[in-house]
Amino acid sequence: MNQNFKIPSRLNLICLILMAVGAVLFAIGWFTTIGEDHGASRLWAALLYNNFLFLGIALIGLFFAAVHEIGYGGWLISLKRVLEAVASYIPIGGILMLVILVLGGHDLYHHWDNDALYVVDGPEYDALVAQKRSYLNMPFFLIRAVIYVVLWVVFYLWFRRNSLKLDAAGDNRVPVYKRSKMISALFLFFFAITSSTAAWDWFMSIDPHWYSTLYGWYTFASIFVSGLCAVVIIIYMLKRMGYLEAVNEEHMHDLGKFIFGFSVFWTYLWFSQFLLIWYANISEETLYFKTRFEGGYKFVFFLAMFINFVVPFFVLLTRGAKRALGTLVFMSVLLILGHWLDFYVMTHPGVVGTGAEFSLFIEFALLIFYVGLFGFVVFRSLSKAPLYQLNHPFMKESLIHHT
Amino acid sequence: MGHNYSSPLREPLITGKKSYSDITDDICKSTESAPPPLWWVAISISATLAIIGLLAIAWTIWQGIGVWGLNRTVGWAWDITNFVWWVGIGHAGTLISAILLLFRQKWRTGVNRAAEAMTIFAVVCAAVFPGIHMGRIWYSFFIFPYPNTRGGEGLSSLWPNFNSPLLWDVFAISTYLTVSLLFWYSGLVPDFATIRDRATGIRKKIYNVLAFGWQGKAKQWQRFESLSLVLAGLATPLVLSVHTIVSFDFATSVIPGWHTTIFPPYFVAGAIFSGFAMVLTLMIITRKVLNLEDYITIGHIESMNKVIVLTGSIVGVAYITELFVAWYSGNPYEQWVFFRNRIADPYLFGPMLGLEEGDHAPYWWAYWMMMTCNVISPQFFWFKKLRRSIVFTFILSIFINIGMWFERFVIIVTSLHRDFIPSAWTYYSPTIVEVLIYTGTLGIFFTLFLLFARTFPVIAIAEVKSILKTSGDQYVTDFEKADDKFFEEVESGAGELAGGLAGAKSYKK
Numbered sequence: 001m002n003q004n005f006k007i008p009s010r011l012n013l014i015c016l017i018l019m020a021v022g023a024v025l026f027a028i029g030w031f032t033t034i035g036e037d038h039g040a041s042r043l044w045a046a047l048l049y050n051n052f053l054f055l056g057i058a059l060i061g062l063f064f065a066a067v068h069e070i071g072y073g074g075w076l077i078s079l080k081r082v083l084e085a086v087a088s089y090i091p092i093g094g095i096l097m098l099v100i101l102v103l104g105g106h107d108l109y110h111h112w113d114n115d116a117l118y119v120v121d122g123p124e125y126d127a128l129v130a131q132k133r134s135y136l137n138m139p140f141f142l143i144r145a146v147i148y149v150v151l152w153v154v155f156y157l158w159f160r161r162n163s164l165k166l167d168a169a170g171d172n173r174v175p176v177y178k179r180s181k182m183i184s185a186l187f188l189f190f191f192a193i194t195s196s197t198a199a200w201d202w203f204m205s206i207d208p209h210w211y212s213t214l215y216g217w218y219t220f221a222s223i224f225v226s227g228l229c230a231v232v233i234i235i236y237m238l239k240r241m242g243y244l245e246a247v248n249e250e251h252m253h254d255l256g257k258f259i260f261g262f263s264v265f266w267t268y269l270w271f272s273q274f275l276l277i278w279y280a281n282i283s284e285e286t287l288y289f290k291t292r293f294e295g296g297y298k299f300v301f302f303l304a305m306f307i308n309f310v311v312p313f314f315v316l317l318t319r320g321a322k323r324a325l326g327t328l329v330f331m332s333v334l335l336i337l338g339h340w341l342d343f344y345v346m347t348h349p350g351v352v353g354t355g356a357e358f359s360l361f362i363e364f365a366l367l368i369f370y371v372g373l374f375g376f377v378v379f380r381s382l383s384k385a386p387l388y389q390l391n392h393p394f395m396k397e398s399l400i401h402h403t
Numbered sequence: 404m405g406h407n408y409s410s411p412l413r414e415p416l417i418t419g420k421k422s423y424s425d426i427t428d429d430i431c432k433s434t435e436s437a438p439p440p441l442w443w444v445a446i447s448i449s450a451t452l453a454i455i456g457l458l459a460i461a462w463t464i465w466q467g468i469g470v471w472g473l474n475r476t477v478g479w480a481w482d483i484t485n486f487v488w489w490v491g492i493g494h495a496g497t498l499i500s501a502i503l504l505l506f507r508q509k510w511r512t513g514v515n516r517a518a519e520a521m522t523i524f525a526v527v528c529a530a531v532f533p534g535i536h537m538g539r540i541w542y543s544f545f546i547f548p549y550p551n552t553r554g555g556e557g558l559s560s561l562w563p564n565f566n567s568p569l570l571w572d573v574f575a576i577s578t579y580l581t582v583s584l585l586f587w588y589s590g591l592v593p594d595f596a597t598i599r600d601r602a603t604g605i606r607k608k609i610y611n612v613l614a615f616g617w618q619g620k621a622k623q624w625q626r627f628e629s630l631s632l633v634l635a636g637l638a639t640p641l642v643l644s645v646h647t648i649v650s651f652d653f654a655t656s657v658i659p660g661w662h663t664t665i666f667p668p669y670f671v672a673g674a675i676f677s678g679f680a681m682v683l684t685l686m687i688i689t690r691k692v693l694n695l696e697d698y699i700t701i702g703h704i705e706s707m708n709k710v711i712v713l714t715g716s717i718v719g720v721a722y723i724t725e726l727f728v729a730w731y732s733g734n735p736y737e738q739w740v741f742f743r744n745r746i747a748d749p750y751l752f753g754p755m756l757g758l759e760e761g762d763h764a765p766y767w768w769a770y771w772m773m774m775t776c777n778v779i780s781p782q783f784f785w786f787k788k789l790r791r792s793i794v795f796t797f798i799l800s801i802f803i804n805i806g807m808w809f810e811r812f813v814i815i816v817t818s819l820h821r822d823f824i825p826s827a828w829t830y831y832s833p834t835i836v837e838v839l840i841y842t843g844t845l846g847i848f849f850t851l852f853l854l855f856a857r858t859f860p861v862i863a864i865a866e867v868k869s870i871l872k873t874s875g876d877q878y879v880t881d882f883e884k885a886d887d888k889f890f891e892e893v894e895s896g897a898g899e900l901a902g903g904l905a906g907a908k909s910y911k912k
Binding site (some may be wrong): 010072073074127128130131132135174176189192193196200211212213215217247257261264268270272273275277278279280281282284357372393394396397400 | 728824
């Protein structure tokens with residue numbers, strides 16, 4: 001078994017080229033768009049949702065590893081290092097998130113700066129926004145963002161350090177493993193709260209009048225599916241390069257089941273939120289969907305639904321499809337794009353307000369950039385530790401795993 | 404399966420070094436001996452409660468639902484609370500048999516049979532309430548859509564309102580009952596055959612009929628396995644759909660406190676939470692009384708307690724989300740429902756909200772009962788010692804049963820009792836008839852369970868046997884000894900591991 005992953009120089013180069021191309025394209029987009037009406041808002045909106053998608057994927061890497069750690073998930077251990085590598089993007093994604101919120105917040109969350117909204121009896125007084133100002137104000141918003149990011153980064157570093165300790169622990173593996181369970185439980189506790197509150201802050205508060213209790217869990221389901229898809233893609237790339245032979249179609253089948261099941265779960269939440277708001281028909285709530293049914297957003301809105309539910313439901317329903325690596329990778333790429341579109345529809349209408357538009361120099365440029373950056377970080381992390389955690393007490397279960 | 408290996412860190416799920424025949428003997432015993440005196444005492448009490456409950460139902464039908472405490476403001480209260488509570492309890496069985504099967508949780512084999520039975524009995528109890536709430540129960544068949552001649556011919560006949568979530572409920576719950584019943588019964592067939600093969604005389608005949616003449620042929624097992632898989636596939640979405648649709652009964656409305664988008668998944672989590680609490684309550688007694696401690700071990704109880712802490716915490720996050728968003732919404736009615744009608748107790752939160760004495764929420768005690776039992780109490784299960792304490796688990800399971808009843812009471816009654824116009828404000832309290840109907844359903848539930856425990860195999864014999872080689876305590880060896888050899892093989896790239904890798908099909912490069 002080949003334990004040591006060396007990044008092929010070509011892969012590194014591809015990642016760097018993607019980053020460079022994305023950055024150059026985005027720079028062109030920046031300078032041509034910034035002067036337009038809503039130009040700055042559009043640029044920051046694109047940065048916000050692209051950055052969050054990849055940060056979310058990274059968080060799911062840690063989440064999925066942690067869930068299996070406390071749940072005796074033995075089958076997964078041979079690909080645990082891939083999950084850790086995905087999670088290694090958390091610090092960079094988190095810091096970039098903070099940068100985007102600090103520099104772009106004024107263009108994203110328009111209620112921050114518009115003091116007229118808060119002048120009682122003023123012409124623009126907005127009672128709804130004014131009453132929640134104690135929560136939705138810039139300083140508190142940024143403090144919360146820092147808390148989320150710090151918590152996530154600390155838990156990633158702690159989890160990873162303990163994981164490397166397990167490699168070196170020799171026969172003393174059980175106590176180190178138990179510690180890892182404790183770290184996982186703590187992370188899951190905090191993540192259960194911060195995954196929702198971060199979604200409220202960063203996305204729901206774009207439309208400060210609108211609210212939906214399900215929003216946090218809906219966002220979680222989106223990143224969960226995307227995260228699993230990213231894991232599948234990275235495993236595929238490693239296998240193409242001749243690594244990770246212990247991860248076979250049994251493991252991929254299980255990942256496929258998760259992608260299938262949670263695509264349905266995502267749809268369940270999508271439908272619950274939509275149906276209840278549509279059925280009750282309260283104007284404070286329907287305004288969210290109303291804006292998404294106008295100006296070309298409607299097509300994107302339903303396209304995302306189609307890609308994220310209809311396609312995986314029919315394609316991944318059979319056992320054979322989940323065990324065919326090619327099909328699974330194709331679906332993974334498609335689903336990440338589908339959730340990318342979904343995040344676009346969550347962000348763009350509220351921030352920019354005008355019709356849907358995609359530009360090679362803005363939205364796609366950032367997608368290219370982030371794919372390069374994410375790949376660069378993840379493969380670097382993979383090269384830093386053995387590809388298998390042989391000392392893990394459940395490693396053997398994973399190696400002889402059979403569904 | 405091929406490999407019988409499982410990590411030695413996994414706790415054995417069958418203790419006492421059982422052989423296959425020990426398993427058959429131990430589980431069949433309760434169906435082959437006369438019930439102990441305590442059983443007669445228990446069934447007398449529960450049957451009496453059931454009969455009193457049936458009399459109270461008869462009284463309700465005779466007199467009309469005016470004998471309940473409902474009024475013009477609070478039109479749903481005790482009855483629908485009980486309905487949702489029972490449906491919720493009916494969730495653990497299917498979760499254990501379908502979803503835990505997909506997640507390969509071997510411990511499910513110790514409790515699935517009893518949990519599935521409990522599911523069916525709970526759904527039966529639940530079905531009582533919407534039926535008798537209709538008032539004119541003799542028209543209850545109107546809820547089923549079928550070509551009818553009511554009010555005209557063909558398409559002009561009277562159909563139920565397909566836009567109504569109450570009708571969706573009828574579909575959801577009857578589907579759920581059907582699939583759960585099929586799942587439960589098909590699993591019982593081989594076990595009935597096992598009992599039959601040991602029985603004589605009339606018992607043999609009865610169990611032979613129940614077992615559909617099962618002979619254990621390879622073909623029969625093959626069909627049995629296919630059927631189980633299909634039913635598990637059907638049952639998985641049902642676990643989510645039933646309580647989702649129950650939540651739609653409330654959430655599709657525009658009533659503050661009912662209309663909130665988190666309801667569907669939060670109701671499902673709450674249902675699983677309450678279902679597991681009831682499974683724990685029942686199984687802690689059953690394992691003791693029927694001497695099944697070797698099959699329903701402390702490990703099983705700990706696993707269930709982990710489900711409790713998970714689902715309890717999901718429910719807790721949902722409560723806090725609802726509360727926060729009620730404030731965040733800026734909607735004064737939402738805020739009123741949560742802060743003035745639920746939270747504001749006379750001692751702490753009422754004064755903190757600036758309320759004068761006597762201005763507190765009438766049902767504050769129900770809200771805080773719910774919060775204490777459902778959110779705070781399961782947090783104790785973060786501690787392994789408490790998860791593995793039988794006494795503590797039993798007490799807590801009762802707490803959760805109570806808390807989940809109060810959750811539904813809080814949702815239903817506190818959202819209704821203060822209508823938009825203060826002149827319509829009322830206070831609801833149940834009448835003795837309603838209380839007796841509720842205790843009557845408890846009586847029905849326990850009567851059915853007690854009968855089940857003496858006539859049916861309480862544990863799935865065939866399924867427990869399937870995990871003996873991986874999870875029997877005689878097969879689980881000391882961790883370090885078992886794995887030293889394995890890790891040596893890993894390093895040399897030979898032996899069992901190499902065989903294992905070659906055996907599993909790997910992708911071509």
